[in-house]
Amino acid sequence: MTADFVTPITDTLGRARQNIIYRSGVSGITPAVPTGAEKLEAAARRALLRRPGGKKAWAYVYGGAGSGQTMAANREAFDRRRLVPRMLRNTSRRDISTTVLGQTLPAPVLVAPIGAAGLIRRDADVMVGRAAARRGLPYIFSSQGSSPMEATAAAMQDSPRWFQLYWSSDEQLVDSFIARAEAIDAGALVVTLDTTTLGWRPWDLDLGSLPFTRGVGIAQYTSDPRFRQLVAERVEREAAAGAAADTDADAVKVTPQAALTLLEMARNHPGSTRGNLRAPETRAAVQTFLDTFSNPALSWDHLATLRDRTRLPIVLKGVLHPDDARQAFDAGVDAVMVSNHGGRQVDGSIGTLDALVRIREAVGPEPTLLLDSGIRNGTDVVKAMACGANAVTIGRPHVYGLAIAGEHGVGEVLDNLLAEIDLTMSLSGASSWDEVDASLLA
Numbered sequence: 001m002t003a004d005f006v007t008p009i010t011d012t013l014g015r016a017r018q019n020i021i022y023r024s025g026v027s028g029i030t031p032a033v034p035t036g037a038e039k040l041e042a043a044a045r046r047a048l049l050r051r052p053g054g055k056k057a058w059a060y061v062y063g064g065a066g067s068g069q070t071m072a073a074n075r076e077a078f079d080r081r082r083l084v085p086r087m088l089r090n091t092s093r094r095d096i097s098t099t100v101l102g103q104t105l106p107a108p109v110l111v112a113p114i115g116a117a118g119l120i121r122r123d124a125d126v127m128v129g130r131a132a133a134r135r136g137l138p139y140i141f142s143s144q145g146s147s148p149m150e151a152t153a154a155a156m157q158d159s160p161r162w163f164q165l166y167w168s169s170d171e172q173l174v175d176s177f178i179a180r181a182e183a184i185d186a187g188a189l190v191v192t193l194d195t196t197t198l199g200w201r202p203w204d205l206d207l208g209s210l211p212f213t214r215g216v217g218i219a220q221y222t223s224d225p226r227f228r229q230l231v232a233e234r235v236e237r238e239a240a241a242g243a244a245a246d247t248d249a250d251a252v253k254v255t256p257q258a259a260l261t262l263l264e265m266a267r268n269h270p271g272s273t274r275g276n277l278r279a280p281e282t283r284a285a286v287q288t289f290l291d292t293f294s295n296p297a298l299s300w301d302h303l304a305t306l307r308d309r310t311r312l313p314i315v316l317k318g319v320l321h322p323d324d325a326r327q328a329f330d331a332g333v334d335a336v337m338v339s340n341h342g343g344r345q346v347d348g349s350i351g352t353l354d355a356l357v358r359i360r361e362a363v364g365p366e367p368t369l370l371l372d373s374g375i376r377n378g379t380d381v382v383k384a385m386a387c388g389a390n391a392v393t394i395g396r397p398h399v400y401g402l403a404i405a406g407e408h409g410v411g412e413v414l415d416n417l418l419a420e421i422d423l424t425m426s427l428s429g430a431s432s433w434d435e436v437d438a439s440l441l442a
Contacts, residue, residue, distance in 0.1 A: 012094065014426065017419030033404050033412035037376040037397065040413070044400035048120070056209040057119040061399050063203025066347025070340050074374030077351030081383050082442040086429030094431040096422055100391045101313045101334055101368060103138070103160060103187050107418050108385060108433065111139040112372060112393035113164040113190070116217030118146025118268070120403050125219075126155045127402060131410035133159030135418065140164050140190055140393065143177065143293075146216060146268075148223035153184035164190040164317065167302060169295040176226040178310045189310055190337065191303070194318030196296045199345035214261055215268030215282070218289045222270055227285075230292065234284045303331060317372065320355040322362030329367050335390075336363075339372035342395055353387055360388030378420025385433055386440045 021031060034040045045062070048054035064071040098108045111132045117124035125147040132139040138160040141149045153161055163181035168174050181189060204210060211217050221227040265286055266276035276282045295302075306314055316328045317337035325336050338356045340349045352373040360369060371389040375381060376397060384392050394417060401409035430436045 012422060012426070013096070014419040014421075014423035017415055018423075031412065033401050033409050033416075035416050040397060040400050040404075044403040047403045053119070056204075056207055056211075057403075059203040059207055059209060060116060060119055060211060061114075061396065061403075063201055064343035064347075065199040065201055065345055068343065069347050070345075070349040070351075071343030073349065073351035074340070074343055074353070075351075075376075077353035078374060078376075078380050078383055081353070081387070083379070083383065083386075083424075083428055083440055084442050085427055086440070089429035089431070089435075091426040091429060091431045094422065094426055096418070096425060096433070098391060098433055100370070101188055101315075105138065105160075105391065106136045107381075107421055108389070108391035109137055109381065109414075109417065109421075110162070110370070110391060110393045111137055111398055111414070112395035113140040113142030113145075114395060114399050115142045115144030116146065116211040117142075117399060117402065118216045118219075119211055120399060121406055123147060124402060125152045127407035128398060128410050129153075129156045129159075129161070131398075131407050131414060133157065134411060135414050136160070137414065138162050138187060141181075141186070141220075142217075143192075143220050144212070144217040145220050148219050149180055149184055150223070160187050162186050162188040162190055162315075163312075164192055166192055166195060166293055167295045167298050168292050169297075170226070170230065170292045173221075173224065173226045173230070173292065175309060176224050177220070178312075180224070182310065182312060186312060188315050188334070189306075189312040190315045190317050191306070192317045192341075193298070194339065194341050194345050196294050196298050198294075199341070200347070201344060212289055212293075213286060215265040215286055218268075218285065221289050221293070222285050227288065227292075231281050231284045231288050234288050235280045238280065238284070300327065300331065303328075303333075307332060315370065319359070320350055320352070322359050325359045325363050325367075325369075329363060335368035335370055337370040337372050337393070338389075339393075342373045353384060356384065356389060357387050378417055378422075379424050381417070381421050382424045382428065382436060383441065385436045386438055388438075 034043050045058055048058045096107045098105055111128060121127055125145045129139045129152040133156040140162040141152055142164050143166040149163060163186040165177055265282050266273045269276045269282045269285060313334040315335040315337055316333050318339050318341065319325050319328060319336045320340060328336050338352050338359060340352055352371055356369060356371050368390045369388060370391050371384045372393040375392050375394050381392050398410050398413050401413035428440055
């Protein structure tokens with residue numbers, strides 16, 4: 001009796017990616033974007049530190065809160081869990097696609113929102129959006145983006161995109177952002193809960209550097225009609241009160257660096273740099289942003305209004321406690337994103353993978369849980385899925401690719417991630433996500 005063997009498929013995603021790299025190697029061409037997480041990070045650091053302002057850019061992208069314990073906890077939670085590959089499972093045909101909130105994704109990966117990515121490349125959001133679109137992966141637009149959401153959406157054409165909302169202290173601005181997200185056909189509204197104020201970030205503090213004070217990362221605001229109204233009102237009030245009432249200006253010491261900061265504000269503000277240098281709206285936009293972008297009073301009462309304010313699926317980002325997750329689902333949200341903001345907000349916080357396990361146990365198998373913070377490679381994705389995630393977001397690594405080689409670099413990082421997911425799944429003895437669960441973990 002002859003076994004009915006399936007002919008192996010040799011052009012699977014991971015194998016195809018390997019072949020591209022190895023064929024180039026025959027000609028002595030090695031990847032400009034490293035394929036391993038540690039070397040990728042090191043290459044991005046070198047690339048940024050060679051540029052003017054690169055030290056501040058690296059501090060903002062890499063740095064975490066306090067002593068960095070939460071960043072370490074994120075990685076420790078992944079490192080502590082070990083895969084136990086199963087043999088003789090015939091994984092010649094495999095499928096890494098999945099469905100999240102009714103949307104079919106080629107892999108359980110979304111490209112995370114990164115605020116102020118304009119520190120890395122001027123058109124960062126458009127570049128990241130195009131790279132994600134070519135791979136069919138949703139890009140979550142940041143409220144703190146460096147390009148208006150409409151411009152990034154246009155660059156992505158019909159590819160999937162979500163929008164991350166920072167809940168402003170101005171409710172009309174919240175409504176305006178939601179309306180714009182709906183107009184660009186965002187697939188979900190991702191409400192960030194853990195940044196009602198900025199965490200204590202020594203990497204930035206020691207350099208006296210906050211990108212928003214230079215007009216970097218506020219393009220969603222300066223392109224918004226409600227925000228422009230707030231800026232105009234501020235300019236009118238200041239003009240009526242006179243220069244003596246402008247205490248913000250009095251607090252800034254006039255130095256050559258202050259002049260350079262004003263120049264950077266002018267370059268980042270819509271319109272001509274020369275005109276912006278003279279316009280009071282340039283400085284007023286930065287001040288208005290700093291006054292309104294966050295809302296320390298944010299509560300469950302605010303969240304209860306969302307269903308009447310949007311038709312989009314609602315995702316709550318920044319949940320770490322099982323009780324908060326239960327309350328979120330009881331309130332009718334569509335998904336929870338387990339996140340500690342990449343370790344950038346609370347020092348000494350729980351690692352996200354540990355939090356995911358606790359939350360999955362609390363809410364049961366059905367609710368949609370996404371994992372953010374700590375993902376560095378394809379193996380991490382498989383571990384997260386085995387621990388109960390429905391999908392993950394990739395954050396710093398794609399920004400590292402952006403720093404090294406722009407849009408192409410983002411694409412290389414994503415291609416490598418997808419290939420490693422495919423190969424790790426295969427070598428672990430799984431052909432689809434239905435076969436990936438806690439039984440694969442030691």
